[in-house]
Amino acid sequence: MTTRPAAPFPRATPEGLLWEPSERWVRGTAGDVTVVDSRHPVLVWEPRLPVPQYAFPRKEVRTDLLRPARRPRTGSHTGSTVFYDLHAAGDPRPNAAWTFPADDLSGYIAFAWFGPGGTGLDHWYEEDEEIFVHPRDPHKRVDAMPSSRHVRVEIGGTVVADTAHPVLLFETSLPTRYYLPREDVRLDLFAPADHSTRCPYKGTADAYWSWRGDGAVPPHILWSYPDPLPAVAVIKDRLAFYNEAVDLTVDGERLPRPVTPFSAGLRA
The missing domain is CATH 2.170.150.40 (Domain of unknown function (DUF427))
Structure with missing residues (x-):
């Protein structure tokens, strides 16, 4: 023993x-x-x-x-x-x-x-x-919570998403991610991307999209978890943007673009 x-x-x-x-x-x-x-x-x-x-x-x-x-x-x-x-x-x-x-x-x-x-x-x-990726940190929390906040997403002045039915994902040491209903995102402005990532807390994001329009916008800026882990099942099939590369307005307040460990990889 x-x-x-x-x-x-x-x-x-x-x-x-x-x-x-x-x-x-x-x-x-x-x-x-x-x-x-x-x-x-x-x-x-x-x-x-x-x-x-x-x-x-x-x-x-x-x-x-x-x-x-x-x-x-x-x-x-x-x-x-x-x-x-x-x-x-x-x-x-x-x-x-x-x-x-x-x-x-x-x-x-x-x-x-x-x-x-x-x-x-x-x-x-x-x-x-x-x-996947690494062991889960017992001192870290990941909470996905349905909300009625008004979330608007813009890229280069174009509104690409607007919803009052987001799911907010709070993850220790990272900015809040806003998972939006598919019907509230202008997917016609994005092209499907052959890309996938894994997360020990959320599962596999194997649905990604890249911006079709002009401007210095990084690829794979929009993603979804078709089959998330049970702890965050509420984000299933919803869409999220990198806060680091888009303009987010939540309840009328424009949020600053955060600097995170993902920032270096988000280059157009």
């Missing part, structure tokens, strides 16, 4: 890592092979990364599938010098796993979260639900 240290958490290590135990059952697979099957994971935050990652007790990892890395990616994780190549489901996956130098985490192994063709595992599950 694994003994969990007493609270408070998260705890800091001399290397600048933060960590805390999780009680979620976590599994990771490469092809048809279950590489991680853990009921005692820990969440680890590195100083330069805004999202957590999991690390797992060695006994809950298929360490027989790991080999010392041929070309360790020293410097890619805080203080880590021990890296492993994963030999499962076909070709070796370089630097798929590593250990952290902190004494608190000496018995744990972390894994990359990149899918097929990358270096990490293909699928991850918390309990029986697949999760």
Whole structure:
């Protein structure tokens, strides 16, 4: 039986890592092979990364599938010098796993979260639900709430959406996103885009549109979640714009365009 240290958490290590135990059952697979099957994971935050990652007790990892890395990616994780190549489901996956130098985490192994063709595992599950991109942060909230606010969206002075029936999505550390009824968006002004993204809190956004008109407008500015995760089911099939690249007016108040981690990628 694994003994969990007493609270408070998260705890800091001399290397600048933060960590805390999780009680979620976590599994990771490469092809048809279950590489991680853990009921005692820990969440680890590195100083330069805004999202957590999991690390797992060695006994809950298929360490027989790991080999010392041929070309360790020293410097890619805080203080880590021990890296492993994963030999499962076909070709070796370089630097798929590593250990952290902190004494608190000496018995744990972390894994990359990149899918097929990358270096990490293909699928991850918390309990029986697949999760994407990175573990969910227990200190972050995502709330989707129906509202009667009046929301108007403009691009270059053209009104592209106008509704009194939005769903407001509040996500810690990000601006409020406004998910609008499809019938209240001028979709005729946009072209379908071959683009998709994944979110650990909302699921897969595999419906995107780009602006047809003039002006320095970034591509993929409008998106939808056709099949969102149950926690935010109310946004299903609704449409949202990047606040960073459009002009939003809410209840008569023009909102400033925020600067977020997405801003750098939103260039026309």
